[in-house]
Amino acid sequence: MRIGVVTFPGSLDDGDAARAARYSGAEVVRLWHADPELYGVDAVVLPGGFSYGDYLRCGAIARFAPVMETIAKGARDGLPVLGICNGFQILCEAHLLPGALTRNQHLHFRNRDQKLRIEAAATAWTNGFDSGQEIVIPVKNGEGCFVGSEELLDRLEANGQIVARYVGENPNGSMRDIAAIRNEAGNVVGIMPHPEHAIDLLTGPSVDGLTFFTSVLAHLAGAAQPVEEEVAA
Known part of the structure; x- marks a missing residue:
């Protein structure tokens, strides 16, 4: 399975995202913001950072990158896409996810290990978790x-x-304590904390983040429970 990791000007977690995808067993394909070609990848990660310097609003310029036009079309056709932090902001700006990410209510940057509760386990990126499972991954954001x-x-x-x-x-005042959401189909997920920083105990607080990447491989292999089944249940 081939996971593409996009690099925008100002991306700083693209290397970590590529490392996490490689740890999961995927072949990693590095994608460039100015190149619309996806080179046959099976899934895409939009990494954290400060795309285009976060001028205007975070992600507002990146949504117009040539690669995003192709990703948006693929996402609407079922391509699994994970947006992490700045990538989440880009997905909202591109209208692939609803809502918006704004300045932290306390107006401070937050960087710490954060406990999360998985609410939806039947997505392309979370099917390896149990609903209600609590995990720990780092959070680092100002918006x-x-x-x-x-x-x-x-x-x-x-x-x-x-x-x-x-x-x-x-950590940031998100309404209803929301840390991650998905589109209706479940193939597009945006998450503000950083699963790519929690894939081994040498460099992170847990290995919980690796499950996001192994989940998409299971989804692509057809081993994941469809989203519709979980919602119906």
Whole structure:
């Protein structure tokens, strides 16, 4: 299985994302923001960082990168896409995920190990977890506060589109403690904390993050439970 990792000007976690994908057993393909070609990858990761310097809004320029046009089309056709931190912001700006990420409510950058609870286990990127499972992965952001209208938040709740919530102290003020969401189909996931920094105990607080990457391999192999089955249950 081939996982593509995109590099934008200002990306700083693309190497870590590639390492995590490689640890999971995938072949890694490095993708460049100005090249629309995906080179036959089976899934895509949009990494953390400060794409295009985070001018305007975070992710607002990156959404117009040539590679994003191809990724957006692929995502609408079922291509698994994971947006991490800045990648989550890009997915929202590209309207592949609803809502928006804004400045942390306390106006401070947060960098710490964070406990999360997995709320939706039947996505392309979380099928290796159990619903309700608590994990620990790092969070590091200054604009990680997820916001949306009450109508949107109610819809995300009703559709099972909230993938993970913060447990304990909310690091950025995200509404309803939302740390990750998915699209309706379950192939696109945006997460503010960094699973790529928790793939081995030498460099991270846990190995919980690796499951995001092994999950997509299981999904691609057809071993994952369809999203519709979990929602119906």
